[in-house]
Amino acid sequence: MxxxxxxxxxxxxxxxxxxxxxxxxxxxxxxxxxxPFPPDFAGRITGRRIDAIDRRAKYLLIRLEAGLVLIAHxxxxxxxxxxxxxxxxxxxxxxxxxxxxxxFDDAPTLVYRDAxxxxxxxxxGETELASHPLLARLGxxxxxxxxxxxxLHAAFTGxxxxxxxxxxxxxxxxxxxxxxxxxxMFRAGLAPTRxxxxxxxxxxxxxxxxxxxxxxxxxDAGGSSLRxxxxxxxxxxxxxxxxxxxxxxxxxxxxPKCKGTIGRLVQANRSTFFCPVCQA
DNA sequence: CGTACACCCTGGCCGC
DNA sequence: TGCGGCCAGGGTGTAC
Numbered sequence: 001m002x003x004x005x006x007x008x009x010x011x012x013x014x015x016x017x018x019x020x021x022x023x024x025x026x027x028x029x030x031x032x033x034x035x036p037f038p039p040d041f042a043g044r045i046t047g048r049r050i051d052a053i054d055r056r057a058k059y060l061l062i063r064l065e066a067g068l069v070l071i072a073h074x075x076x077x078x079x080x081x082x083x084x085x086x087x088x089x090x091x092x093x094x095x096x097x098x099x100x101x102x103x104f105d106d107a108p109t110l111v112y113r114d115a116x117x118x119x120x121x122x123x124x125g126e127t128e129l130a131s132h133p134l135l136a137r138l139g140x141x142x143x144x145x146x147x148x149x150x151x152l153h154a155a156f157t158g159x160x161x162x163x164x165x166x167x168x169x170x171x172x173x174x175x176x177x178x179x180x181x182x183x184x185m186f187r188a189g190l191a192p193t194r195x196x197x198x199x200x201x202x203x204x205x206x207x208x209x210x211x212x213x214x215x216x217x218x219x220d221a222g223g224s225s226l227r228x229x230x231x232x233x234x235x236x237x238x239x240x241x242x243x244x245x246x247x248x249x250x251x252x253x254x255x256p257k258c259k260g261t262i263g264r265l266v267q268a269n270r271s272t273f274f275c276p277v278c279q280a
Numbered sequence: 281c282g283t284a285c286a287c288c289c290t291g292g293c294c295g296c
Numbered sequence: 297t298g299c300g301g302c303c304a305g306g307g308t309g310t311a312c
Binding site for chain 1: 289
């Protein structure tokens with residue numbers, strides 16, 4: 001379930017364990033995920049130390065020494081799993097979805113598992129990172145300093161698309177997925193069907209604050225509920241979180257004194273959950 | 281250009 | 297228990 005908060009939680013877990021460690025072996029078990037691995041993927045990263053692990057939207061940016069960056073996206077089902085070297089669980093031996101296995105000096109083994117293979121891994125030079133096709137068109141970073149109410153309002157200018165679709169458009173705001181789009185609109189009290197450009201400055205301010213709050217709380221929940229952000233089985237960044245509207249169709253609205261019932265509609269082929277009373 | 285939809289892939293769940 | 301249909305938190309390419 002990787003949206004921005006989950007990717008950030010994974011980032012923190014990986015950074016804590018792997019920063020400064022050297023990749024000593026890479027077992028790449030198939031030629032592609034959503035896109036092909038770059039030529040000589042394993043060869044190009046083997047032997048390099050990890051300088052830092054950063055994030056842009058839902059992309060992990062694993063900075064290796066000498067200016068090489070491993071760009072990773074978890075797609076829908078991608079997971080990063082840390083295992084003690086040699087301690088591979090029996091169930092994992094026959095698991096066909098463990099696609100890449102990174103071995104380190106003096107650090108847990110990192111396994112990339114992705115059943116649906118909507119994730120990706122590729123390489124880019126540090127200097128060309130900002131202009132890389134995967135990253136160049138990304139919009140506002142919701143937890144970044146430039147994500148202001150005015151910037152969000154401006155980004156919605158001319159967008160006649162429904163608010164829900166605008167929030168999922170990574171070229172407008174980057175990192176929000178289906179769950180947190182629903183949660184943020186609920187918290188801001190905005191109807192998902194509103195044209196994005198129709199938001200007033202005041203409404204854009206409410207929405208920007210709701211987005212930041214919802215994402216921040218989810219990150220806090222991930223961080224506080226996991227020791228070092230790692231489950232007992234080594235899986236990183238997936239945590240129980242209570243949602244106010246997501247997947248709650250037919251259940252009562254949680255807003256105090258609201259007697260609404262959470263509804264579901266389909267926008268851009270994806271479910272939207274909302275309270276028709278609070279989000280009128 | 282903006283918007284709408286099919287599609288990529290596997291697994292889990294539901295109803296029959 | 298088996299099987300078909302539907303759904304899923306991602307993004308992209310194509311057609312209008």
